[in-house]
Structure formats: C-alpha cells, structure tokens
Amino acid sequence: MREVIPGVHRLTSARGGNAYLIEEGDQAVLVDTGLRSSASAVVAELAAARLRKLTDVVLTHYDPDHVGAAAAVQRATGARVWLGAADIRILRGEEDAPTRLRRAMFRSRWLGRAELPELTALPDDAELEVAPTVVAVPAPGHTPGHHLVRWRGVAFIGDSARVSKGRLGHLPGLLISDRADADATIAAIAVSRPRLVCPGHGSPARLT
Template sequence: MDISHVTQDIWMLRFAVGQAYAVRLPEGWALVDCGSAGSEGEILDALAGLGCAPGELRDIVLTHSHKDHTGAAAAVATATGARVLAGAADAPVIRGDAPEPPPVLLDFEVPLYESIAPTVPPAPPSPVHRELVDGDTLDWGQEARIVHVPGHTAGSIAVHLPAAGVLFTGDTIASHEDAVILGVFNVDREQAVASFRRQAALDIETACFGHGDPIVKGAGDALRAVAADLS
C-alpha cells in the first residue's frame, strides 16, 4: 500500500485496486472508504504510522457498497471501535442483507470489469451504525456535509468539507492519466452524470477520488470543465 499526503490533514492510502483517505480531525481521525477484505492490517499500520491510535479512529465513512471500498470495514471497526457510516440505500448491501446490484456496463467497460472484478475478494458483511442521507452533517471539527450522488450505486454519497474546500467523491468521479472522468461501472449512467454535475457545482479546491490521483488545487474548475461536455 502506498501512502501519500494530500493536504495538511488528509492522506491517501492506495491499494492494488482503489484507495481510501485518512482524515485527521481536531479530536481523533476518520477514514473515507476502507479498502478490500484483507487490507485491514495495512490500514491499521498506516494509521498508526500517522499517529492515530486504534481508539482514536472515530468514523469510517463508506462512499458506496462496492467490495473494494467496504471489504475491510468490519475488521477495522472491530479493531478500533469506530462507527461505520454509509448511504442509506447501500446499507443493506454493506450489511449483507441484500445482493450488490450489477453495473450496466458500456462496451468499453466490459473487458476492464472482467479483468478487475475477479481480483477483489468478497466483502464480509459490515455493520452500518448510521445510515446517511442527503444533507446530513458530521461534526469533524468543521462541517462535513453528505451529498447523495446516486448512479454509481443507488446509495453513493460524497463528503463535502465546505470550509476546507474538499470533496470526497467515491467512485462517482475518477481521474485517469491526469484527466477527470465520470466513474465507470455505474448502475444508472443518467443518474451518474447528474451526480457528477451536482458535485461540479460545489465550491471546492481539492477533490479526492476513489480511483486515480486527487486534484489538490483548482478541482472545482476541473470538474466543471468536464461536466459541461458530459452526455
């Protein structure tokens, strides 16, 4: 796992597939997404290296239900006592009470999906201690506002820190070869495009994606430029 510093209080934990973000709070820490099953040891080691003792991890926010983002959540929550939060519509999948709806793949996505999906182990069921809906806020020393951004999954959420100008997009938006793109493997492309545009309208400087390098400066302008051409 590769660890890189994004902003003063945010670090990216990059796995073989996907990534998570450690966020230092005034009192404790939070994780946005949690990697695939089996990565819990690396996550806990990374947090310890950043100065986060197990009992200091407060929240694990899952941006959506896909196994490369939720697989280690149950183990990390058990090891730290952190609460797990996720979008209400994805919570049954994360808990193991409902199957993961399959994506509707475009032609170019089929070989990509077939090469990646089998490499990610199934996600063990995880508790969801709080189900999040649009407009909910978390007290992270500054307001962390939940934005419901369906399309990648029904319950996909983004986390917006207005004061810091930071947005965690999950897989609704990605970066690839230094370009911002609509996330792939969506259950509803029309919804995904609308969710991209909603996020592009936010006032942000930094965008942290579920896949691809973050944009540290000028993220809002970069998202709006792409949103204008989406169809």
C-alpha cells in the same frame, strides 16, 4: 501515509480503491478502506500514525475495493462505520442490485465476499455531518446509496466520477447503476467548486 494537503493523508497500504484519512482537531475520519486483502496492512498503517482518535469510517459505496477492510478497522479502533442506506439494503440482500451486471457480481460472490462491519446508515436524501466539519452527501449513480464526503472545501468523491486532466467524467457505463443520477451527481460536484477532488481511483486533482 502520504500527505495530500495539511489535514488529509492517503493511505499507501489500501489495495483496490483509495482510502483517505481526514484529521480534524483531536478526531480522525477514514474515507473508504480498500480491499479485504489489505486489511491487516491498513490497520497497521493507522496504528503507526498514532492518531488521537479514529471516530468514524465513511464508506462511499458498497463495492469490495472500498468496504473490504472496514470490519478489521472497526475491530481495531471501535470507529463507527457509515454507508448509504440503499447500499446497506443491497449488501444485506434486502433489495436486488439495480443492474444485470451487479446482480451477476453478487451471484458470483465478488460483491459478497467482504466481511461486513456493524453499519450505520447514511440518509440517501439528506446531507449528514458525521463528525465536526466532515459531511456525507448523497451522490447516487455509481450505486444507489453512493455518498461523497466534504471537508473544508475538499471533495472525497469515491466512484461517483473519475478525474482526468482537471475534468470530471463517468466511470465505464457497465459500472453505473443509474446514468441520470450519475449525471446529476457530476454536475453537483462541479457546481460546488471544490478546492481539491480526491477520487476513489487515481490521484487527487484540482478541477479546471
């Protein structure tokens, strides 16, 4: 693991998307898990860290480079795994993905290959403290049920935005499910003035 700031580490074994570990008192929370192909390495890295207790895993959204290793982590640790309610419905096939590209991804099974853990739904219309000082916040746009995580002024934003030269920007348009929601989410992140932004791809950064 690589320390980002005291209390926050970035897993070096997670492939695809970034995975971050938050340590708060005698508990730990994992934000995202990387691809399924890195599951055994992620579990080994967590075990080597000798955490007191990994209580929760918060998945920012349903893409496989963020949820892929979650089932293995849950088996190894017993942690509760959270995901936005709208994204759970899409993963389970109860609702269609909202864009043509994402529906094609599901048909090709690129979005359907992840082994799913037992999921606990995050409300899509309210913040929820999943562990002491760790708050999941609805951040739709990239996907309907996308959430970010706030902890002591740090924002773990998943794929709700990218960070370049201290500024927030959109991911490629084909990957955005709802542009208006994505605009509102980016504005909300900026207004909250986080002391550090930890994105799903790229390096943690401070906003200018």
